[in-house]
Amino acid sequence: MSGHAASVHRFEIRVRYADTDQMGFAYYAHYLRWFEIGRAEMLRSLGRSYRAVEEAGTTLPVVEAHVRYLRPARYDDMIAVETGIERLARASVRFGYRIVRVADGDVLAFGGTEHCFMMPSGKPGRVPPDLAALLERAPRAAGPPNR
Amino acid sequence: MSGHAASVHRFEIRVRYADTDQMGFAYYAHYLRWFEIGRAEMLRSLGRSYRAVEEAGTTLPVVEAHVRYLRPARYDDMIAVETGIERLARASVRFGYRIVRVADGDVLAFGGTEHCFMMPSGKPGRVPPDLAALLERAPRAAGPPNR
Amino acid sequence: MSGHAASVHRFEIRVRYADTDQMGFAYYAHYLRWFEIGRAEMLRSLGRSYRAVEEAGTTLPVVEAHVRYLRPARYDDMIAVETGIERLARASVRFGYRIVRVADGDVLAFGGTEHCFMMPSGKPGRVPPDLAALLERAPRAAGPPNR
Amino acid sequence: MSGHAASVHRFEIRVRYADTDQMGFAYYAHYLRWFEIGRAEMLRSLGRSYRAVEEAGTTLPVVEAHVRYLRPARYDDMIAVETGIERLARASVRFGYRIVRVADGDVLAFGGTEHCFMMPSGKPGRVPPDLAALLERAPRAAGPPNR
Numbered sequence: 001m002s003g004h005a006a007s008v009h010r011f012e013i014r015v016r017y018a019d020t021d022q023m024g025f026a027y028y029a030h031y032l033r034w035f036e037i038g039r040a041e042m043l044r045s046l047g048r049s050y051r052a053v054e055e056a057g058t059t060l061p062v063v064e065a066h067v068r069y070l071r072p073a074r075y076d077d078m079i080a081v082e083t084g085i086e087r088l089a090r091a092s093v094r095f096g097y098r099i100v101r102v103a104d105g106d107v108l109a110f111g112g113t114e115h116c117f118m119m120p121s122g123k124p125g126r127v128p129p130d131l132a133a134l135l136e137r138a139p140r141a142a143g144p145p146n147r
Numbered sequence: 148m149s150g151h152a153a154s155v156h157r158f159e160i161r162v163r164y165a166d167t168d169q170m171g172f173a174y175y176a177h178y179l180r181w182f183e184i185g186r187a188e189m190l191r192s193l194g195r196s197y198r199a200v201e202e203a204g205t206t207l208p209v210v211e212a213h214v215r216y217l218r219p220a221r222y223d224d225m226i227a228v229e230t231g232i233e234r235l236a237r238a239s240v241r242f243g244y245r246i247v248r249v250a251d252g253d254v255l256a257f258g259g260t261e262h263c264f265m266m267p268s269g270k271p272g273r274v275p276p277d278l279a280a281l282l283e284r285a286p287r288a289a290g291p292p293n294r
Numbered sequence: 295m296s297g298h299a300a301s302v303h304r305f306e307i308r309v310r311y312a313d314t315d316q317m318g319f320a321y322y323a324h325y326l327r328w329f330e331i332g333r334a335e336m337l338r339s340l341g342r343s344y345r346a347v348e349e350a351g352t353t354l355p356v357v358e359a360h361v362r363y364l365r366p367a368r369y370d371d372m373i374a375v376e377t378g379i380e381r382l383a384r385a386s387v388r389f390g391y392r393i394v395r396v397a398d399g400d401v402l403a404f405g406g407t408e409h410c411f412m413m414p415s416g417k418p419g420r421v422p423p424d425l426a427a428l429l430e431r432a433p434r435a436a437g438p439p440n441r
Numbered sequence: 442m443s444g445h446a447a448s449v450h451r452f453e454i455r456v457r458y459a460d461t462d463q464m465g466f467a468y469y470a471h472y473l474r475w476f477e478i479g480r481a482e483m484l485r486s487l488g489r490s491y492r493a494v495e496e497a498g499t500t501l502p503v504v505e506a507h508v509r510y511l512r513p514a515r516y517d518d519m520i521a522v523e524t525g526i527e528r529l530a531r532a533s534v535r536f537g538y539r540i541v542r543v544a545d546g547d548v549l550a551f552g553g554t555e556h557c558f559m560m561p562s563g564k565p566g567r568v569p570p571d572l573a574a575l576l577e578r579a580p581r582a583a584g585p586p587n588r
Contacts, residue, residue, distance in 0.1 A: 016481070017316070017477055017491075018315070018477060020316040021314045021316070022314040022317075022318045022369055023316075025208070027311065027312055028260075029176040029177070029179035029312060030176070032175055033459045036457060036458055040457070040458070040517075049517055050517070051516055062216055063217075064214065064215050064216065065175060065213065066211070066212065067212050068210070069209055069212075070210075075492055076481075076490055076491070163330060163331060164462050164463070165330060165468055167463040168459070168463070169458070169461040169462070169463065169464075174458065174459055183310060183312060197311075198369055198370040223334075223343055223345040317502065319502070322506060323470040323474050326470035355464065355466070355513070357509070357510050358509050359469060359507065359508050360505070360508070361505065362505050363502070363503055363504050363506075407469075
């Protein structure tokens with residue numbers, strides 16, 4: 001715990017017409033797409049793309065996902081996905097996310113996804129050492145917002 | 148009719164190419180679309196479409212969603228969404244879902260969504276009496292599978 | 295060629311909240327998803343699923359797509375995708391589609407997709423004889439509506 | 442400024458896992474989403490967002506779309522959407538697009554979308570003068586690639 005934690009990874013995305021529904025809000029499933037973008041860009045910022053992780057033989061299928069929706073995202077809003085690691089275990093990793101509206105900093109949603117490490121055999125296994133080393137350098141998730 | 152719960156509502160959907168990703172599985176966000184279809188069809192089976200609910204002035208925005216993924220759904224699989232009510236409160240309702248592979252009955256995923264009742268004013272409020280009466284007649288959610 | 299052409303293949307789909315945008319219409323890209331469903335179900339009706347076609351070694355990537363939008367599809371509308379073959383050549387096939395609103399029979403959109411035959415080598419090639427025989431039994435596309 | 446056309450508008454997007462299908466390519470409908478992003482960003486570069494256009498009372502529903510697919514886009518590819526105006530008429534506007542792979546400049550796809558001008562009444566009408574002035578300053582579409 002000495003030193004200091006890396007700050008959370010942040011990546012900005014614009015809400016598109018394709019994302020909206022007739023309520024005028026971003027449809028609730030699209031947040032999982034934004035979470036995907038957040039963790040892919042966080043990995044890239046650590047020096048390895050998720051494409052490279054897959055090409056090296058390990059895929060990270062999602063085993064659990066949850067989202068808490070606080071305020072709607074609307075067409076043309078700029079949002080930031082803030083991504084960090086909630087927990088890294090031998091056979092799974094959990095990412096945490098916040099969706100923040102760039103204009104005013106309001107937290108629109110938060111959530112998490114848990115992944116196993118799928119080996120080339122198609123079975124889950126232990127995190128490969130080089131991937132573990134990469135993930136240990138990742139920022140920690142921010143957790144639910146104080147409201 | 149006293150004494151036993153209605154059986155869970157079941158609606159079949161086919162996994163489309165549009166739903167797959169390069170892992171060969173249905174992309175994880177699409178399960179939330181399937182949950183939407185499940186609750187819309189369950190409401191319809193009770194005698195009122197969600198369109199009619201909205202036209203009567205109440206929308207049910209999602210405030211929380213979670214999914215637990217057990218086994219992948221693959222291209223052209225027939226899946227059944229089994230939907231029920233987990234909890235009906237004065238200001239919120241929680242639906243529970245199972246995604247079942249029709250070919251062998253395996254549970255591929257389960258989860259839930261929680262909704263508030265948004266009034267024409269744009270603010271959350273109490274469930275309107277006629278909608279409460281409708282939801283009270285709904286089947287109960289099956290809960291997580293025994294594994 | 296004596297006798298009469300098979301009638302066009304028809305498959306019904308409901309417009310979901312996920313399909314709508316903030317204009318209250320189905321978002322324009324979803325029509326290509328509906329076209330996919332139309333051609334997959336037409337193939338199935340001829341006796342072979344597209345999954346089986348792929349497993350036998352031939353994929354049909356799209357090389358061209360077009361859609362003409364006449365009237366909007368709206369949330370909860372039942373639509374029918376009417377699918378037929380516009381043209382079958384040695385190295386390509388062209389499907390034609392109409393999107394019809396079930397409630398009143400209005401044509402909401404029409405269009406077409408052209409596909410090549412991609413061999414296991416990853417290169418385009420000639421249509422395999424058994425697939426050609428299958429596609430020759432397909433209904434002919436209806437063409438643009440008379441307006 | 443007399444005498445030469447503005448260069449085409451260019452906006453970069455990364456292909457996400459959500460965009461891929463089991464062939465390992467970006468699913469064909471997503472190109473229409475990319476076209477939407479291209480025209481929205483081109484308008485923004487001219488000084489007005491499409492959100493502002495809608496708020497001023499005019500929507501631009503799509504009446505026709507077509508895409509020609511030349512080479513697949515793959516997971517994690519950076520692509521550029523190049524957007525311009527193909528034709529501006531009193532009652533319609535046509536945008537042209539190219540999807541270019543950033544790594545090597547290859548054109549992956551090209552296409553166009555035609556839009557009418559929908560008035561607050563819900564009927565199509567003439568392009569409002571200020572929007573016409575804006576669109577007249579737009580770059581011209583590049584047209585199909587030389588191959």
